[in-house]
Amino acid sequence: MIPNFSEHAANERTFLAWFRTVLATVGFGLALSRIGGGVAPVWSEFALLSMGAIVIALCFVRLRLLRKGIDAPTGEAGDGSMADGLLVAILLGFLALIALFVLHVA
Numbered sequence: 883m884i885p886n887f888s889e890h891a892a893n894e895r896t897f898l899a900w901f902r903t904v905l906a907t908v909g910f911g912l913a914l915s916r917i918g919g920g921v922a923p924v925w926s927e928f929a930l931l932s933m934g935a936i937v938i939a940l941c942f943v944r945l946r947l948l949r950k951g952i953d954a955p956t957g958e959a960g961d962g963s964m965a966d967g968l969l970v971a972i973l974l975g976f977l978a979l980i981a982l983f984v985l986h987v988a
Contacts, residue, residue, distance in 0.1 A: 889952045893945060900941040900969060907973065908934040911980045930976070937972050945983065947972050 884890065911930045944965045 887950050890949065893948045893952065897941050897945040901938060902939075903973065904934045904937045904976075907976045907980070911976070911983065914980060914983060923986075926979065929979055933972060933976055933979070937969060937976075940969055940972070944969070 885910050915927060928974060947965075
């Protein structure tokens with residue numbers, strides 16, 4: 883049996899939830915750029931893909947840090963509120979980019 887299995891499983895589920903959110907957001911943004919009819923600026927697609935890569939990298943770093951915290955002798959994963967806040971801010975940036983694109987195309 884893996885020690886602290888439920889905590890590790892919750893950590894993995896959280897990582898996968900962030901990953902799915904990024905994929906959905908980037909996919910939605912790219913789909914909007916293709917459906918819009920006009921030629922999408924290259925910077926908007928690059929910005930969406932870059933921000934997606936940054937969020938996935940941050941999520942992976944968060945996963946690894948929490949995994950070390952779970953395996954620590956004290957068994958406390960620590961406070962991830964700073965990383966969570968940064969991820970939420972970047973996701974809001976995603977949504978702002980999509981909104982700007984929609985306003986630009988419409």
